Amino acid sequence: MGHDDKKAKSSQVIDQSLKQVYDQMLEEKVPDRFLDLLAQLKEQENSGSRESGQ
Amino acid sequence: MSASDPRDEIVEHLPALRAFALSLTRNGALADDMVQDALVKAWTKIHLFEPGTNMRAWLFTILRNTYYSNRRKAGREVADVDGIHTEAVSEKPAHDGRLALADFKVAFDQLSDQQREALILVGASGFSYEEAAGMCDCAVGTIKSRINRARARLAELMQLDENEALELTDNATMAVVAGPKSATI
Numbered sequence: 001m002g003h004d005d006k007k008a009k010s011s012q013v014i015d016q017s018l019k020q021v022y023d024q025m026l027e028e029k030v031p032d033r034f035l036d037l038l039a040q041l042k043e044q045e046n047s048g049s050r051e052s053g054q
Numbered sequence: 055m056s057a058s059d060p061r062d063e064i065v066e067h068l069p070a071l072r073a074f075a076l077s078l079t080r081n082g083a084l085a086d087d088m089v090q091d092a093l094v095k096a097w098t099k100i101h102l103f104e105p106g107t108n109m110r111a112w113l114f115t116i117l118r119n120t121y122y123s124n125r126r127k128a129g130r131e132v133a134d135v136d137g138i139h140t141e142a143v144s145e146k147p148a149h150d151g152r153l154a155l156a157d158f159k160v161a162f163d164q165l166s167d168q169q170r171e172a173l174i175l176v177g178a179s180g181f182s183y184e185e186a187a188g189m190c191d192c193a194v195g196t197i198k199s200r201i202n203r204a205r206a207r208l209a210e211l212m213q214l215d216e217n218e219a220l221e222l223t224d225n226a227t228m229a230v231v232a233g234p235k236s237a238t239i
Contacts, residue, residue, distance in 0.1 A: 010214035014205055015177060017158035022178035025073035034068055037090060041097045042061075 060109060061100050064093065067110050070179065074114055077174045078121045080163055088124065092117040111181065115189045118171065154212065161211035169204035172197050 071092065075085035095116050096103075103112050162170065168190070175186040176197065187194045208214075 006214075010209045010212075011205060013154050013212070013214055014158070014208050017155050018162075018173060018177045020155060021159060021162065022073055022077070022174065025076050026069045028069070028072065030068045030072065031086065033086070034089065034093065035065065037093055038061075038065060038097070041094065 059100075060103055060105060061097060063109050064096060064113065067113050070110060071113055071117055074171075074174060074179065075117055075121070077170055077178075078118070078167060088117060088120050091120045091124075095120065108185065110179075111185055111189055114175070114179075114181075118189060122167075157212045158208065161208045164211060165204050165207060169200050169207065172200035173204045176201060 068089070071089050072085060075088045075092075076082065079085045079088060092113065096113055099116075103109065162173075165173070171190065172186060175181045175189065176183060181189070183194045183197050186197045190197065
């Protein structure tokens, strides 16, 4: 059925495009500010360390 | 002090977090601010994370909550979109792969937040419907219908119904639409 074929085709185009766009975003280099932030958070905790367990 | 701090894992999820943030905000600077907020929250609220569960899903949930609460605070219906995607379609080539991907980006930007997030979570990030429903705090059926509606809307915006000969020609497509990396200022 032509209609279903078109539908399948259109889903395929959408899915592939979605993946490509997402992968493009994933491949972007993570800015240093985030690594720095994580390092800072860790450091803060270590210096003012008061373990308040869970 | 436990030998393995689950927070050590956070760094691995940074690319995915940024991609999700960008999908929601469609604005590079805003997305990164949001990721930063989410990281601080995740770090300080790690006791709320259940070991053994999906860390990425947990981080995405925090990010998502940050997005919606920021938006409510800002009192805006629509976030500013800086055109990271719209710039890709400076001109319309014939109906081919390039157009398909460029059109997709523009069409994607026009979906509602809920449709975009459902598509990204399930269609791109590989979460199950159930996981996505948990993250969006809604029913599985709701996620499914958002995705269906998103697909239908995309097909309509991309006029896929009328043009069946669409093929994605990967390399050419990427070369054309990749453009300059969207710098965060």
